[in-house]
Amino acid sequence: MPARTPRRTAGHGLSLDPEAVAEMRSRLPQVADATVNAIIEEVPGYVGALSGPMGENIRNAVQLALGGFLSLASGRRGADPRTPTAPAVEGAYQLGRGEARSGRSTEALLAAYRIGARVSWREMSTTAVANGIQPETLVDFAELVFAYIDELSAASVAGHADELATTGRVRQRMLERVAHHLLTDSPTETVMDAVERAGWDVPTTLTAVLVPESQVRPALASMSPATLQAGDLPELDGAALLLVPDAHGRARGALLRTLADRGSVAGPARPWLDVRASYDRARRARDLGLPDDTEAHLTELVLRADAGALADLRARALAPLADLRPATAEKLEATLRSWLLHQGRRDDVAAELFVHAQTVRYRMNQLRDLYGDRLDDPETVLELVVALGVRG
Missing domain, CATH: 1.10.490.10 (Globins)
Structure with a gap:
């Protein structure tokens, strides 16, 4: 008709x-x-x-x-x-x-x-x-x-x-202003004034989540309506920042399920006035290519917090291997890493490296020749654990 x-x-x-x-x-x-x-x-x-x-x-x-x-x-x-x-x-x-x-x-x-x-x-x-x-x-x-x-x-x-x-645009700008103050360490009085103007209910915690721009709408559909969306942040390059209220404890699992397969990164839940710390961690994880839940990558985040310091530590800790042929040095480095992480259990090391236990024994003898008594020194062991904690 x-x-x-x-x-x-x-x-x-x-x-x-x-x-x-x-x-x-x-x-x-x-x-x-x-x-x-x-x-x-x-x-x-x-x-x-x-x-x-x-x-x-x-x-x-x-x-x-x-x-x-x-x-x-x-x-x-x-x-x-x-x-x-x-x-x-x-x-x-x-x-x-x-x-x-x-x-x-x-x-x-x-x-x-x-x-x-x-x-x-x-x-x-x-x-x-x-x-x-x-x-x-x-x-x-x-x-x-x-x-x-x-x-x-x-x-x-x-x-x-x-x-x-x-009205929607005005309130959205007010909510973005709240997010802006939270992320720029504005005085608490300034933040609270923005919260009052926006009529936003203060949560216990906020969790920073980085989401690809194409996934913002579907992600928001499953999140609390009180979720804050930060304005354009040039440093994110194609991603959006969402500040999700009260996604701590058991609620974090629901948040992670919402974000599954969306190419997102979720920082830790933090007291709402301290959400900048959650954002910094999520951004660092994204820059390092660590996906999904930052809580699953804490070791790598700690070890990679200062890339220059880690490089210097690796160079010092692995100096005894520096004069070896690259292929030999690589095998010994892998063996030493596995040995330290498995606390000297030879069979476990052999299983991880797909070699015979006798091969592990042979390589460890080589390493003891190179390091001498330092492999029994706690300080040296600590340096080696940190240096080899992240695969190079």
Whole structure:
């Protein structure tokens, strides 16, 4: 079934008798009252909402809208070069924004317009007939009434949508400001002021999560709605930063399941004011190519915290192997690493290296010749464990 073409007021060609228009204009206050009363009675969302000053404002808005319509129906263009309905359309737009701020839906608003169209048509058509408007003109008049209501309804819906979008953007900027202060070590007073402005519920902990930009929306869909999203951070290069509230303890497992196979990195849970530490760790893990859960890579993170120091330590600890052929040095290094990690259990070392236990014995004899008594020195053993803890 083809879509209905929206009714339009432009170029309508109707020009009502001036005396009939004057009579209808004189009755605008009564029509406005009847319209507002019908809306209050028939739309649950407006029960009690249109009393007092607000009700009076709505009555004035209805009169403005109907006045603009009568100018349109009489063929007058008014001072506005576009259309005499422009003030009414602007009023409808602002009404939509106001309804969004009041928390009412467009359903209630459109129901009000339908009732307004019905009541207004009944009142004005009665006056029109009493003033001798011919049936064929009355048909055109009816078409124009409902086209006009279409335009006002569309303007209000647009205003409602724009207000919601604007409100969402404003709050998102406020939440981003909270994240910014948390990540830049702003004073606690500054952070708390931003939290209050954003209306954000303070959690016990925050967990920094780095997510590829393409995965942000699906990840957020499974996270707490109180999750903060940091603004653009150039150092992340294609990733977004999410600060997830209260994902500690057992809740961390649920977070990690949400992030599985998304190319994300989750830092540790930290007291919410200390989330910068979680972000730093997650970023460091990402830079090192360590995926998923930073808690699973603590040893490597510690050992790689200072790459230059680790390189110097390796050079000093492995100096006895420096003059050997590269292939021989590599085998002895692997054997020494396994020997230290398996605490000298020869069979375990052989199983890990896929060699015979006698080969392990032979290589360890070579290493003892190279290191001498230092392999029994705790300080040397510590240096070797750290130097060989991460495969080079």
